[in-house]
Amino acid sequence: MTKDERRVVSPWNIANVLTVIRLALVPFFVFCLFLPGTGWRLAALGVFAVASLTDHLDGELARRYGLITDFGKIADPIADKALTGAALVCLSILNELPWWVTGVILGRELGITLLRFLLIRRAVIPASYGGKVKTVLQIAAIVLYIVPGVPDVVRWVVMGAAVVVTVVTGADYVVRAIKLRSVARQARGE
Template sequence: MTRDERRVVSPWNIANVLTVLRLVLVPFFVFCLFLPGTGWRVAALGVFAVASITDHLDGELARRYGLITDFGKIADPIADKALTGAALVSLSVLGQLPWWVTIVILGRELGITVLRLALLRHAVIPASYGGKVKTALQITAIVLYLLPFVPDPVRWLVMGVTVVVTVGTGADYLLRAVKLRQVARQARGE
């Protein structure tokens, strides 16, 4: 065992604190979003932006400084889904985003999360470049819906691309999971 493998990382580190902060910001974001007026809309956008930045920072800090923990592996995706899910559901409740978009995106996210949990005993499928693009597109599309004066066609176009990429990356993940399962079965001689 190398020195780094023996090192135990405390779950109380800056990366995990940022993840928890993102979770804590979700209700504040929703609260601001449902209050009337442009000022509250901009406040919701600000809270969403800060929470989104923590998504990038926590992963970067965890990798750079070796702060990856089991807590972070579980809490980070939960915080991500909580933030984007709250935004999509809230925008649909407010009548600003069609429910079918929210259902497709959240259905994909839930399905892939369940699939990841089911595959944990075999292996972890790493996040793909497409998954990172999907996340960036989801955040961008939500920001465009939060901004008070963006023309609807621009919002629709970016959200449409987001839905296509979200579904496409979900299908890719599913195919990679099937291949992983086949390899695991062959390794066991089934």
């Protein structure tokens, strides 16, 4: 295949199927989390863990095998936000996580998602290393809140780090978007 030829990738590929599975697991996770008892709590943890692993796996498969699609570019961040957002909201409803933490994280995530949609026609800002650290910290913090018996200080330290990195990477994303827009304007001669 030459550089000018574009390979058409079906949206029905393993990476996108994993993304859809992650999205479909969100209601099961929520259901398990709200049921009383350690067994249900551990079931919620298992569902959350499987869904979180699909996040890493779908991206890896898409990049490695050239399975990147427009559907995946849109559905993957939505599935990510649905999973972490559901976890944070549920933990706040259960009075295990302060609402301000949920608000800060979800505010950043929704704001950056909106910014991505606004920029999607011009360019895609690639995920930064900080964004990957943010995701790992958020997942780790949520896991620590789901697991019964974890000392509060451990939960707070990891969640505090997740909040700080979430805010800092959000600000970095906005700065990169502004620079990208400026470069795009210059390229168009505006």
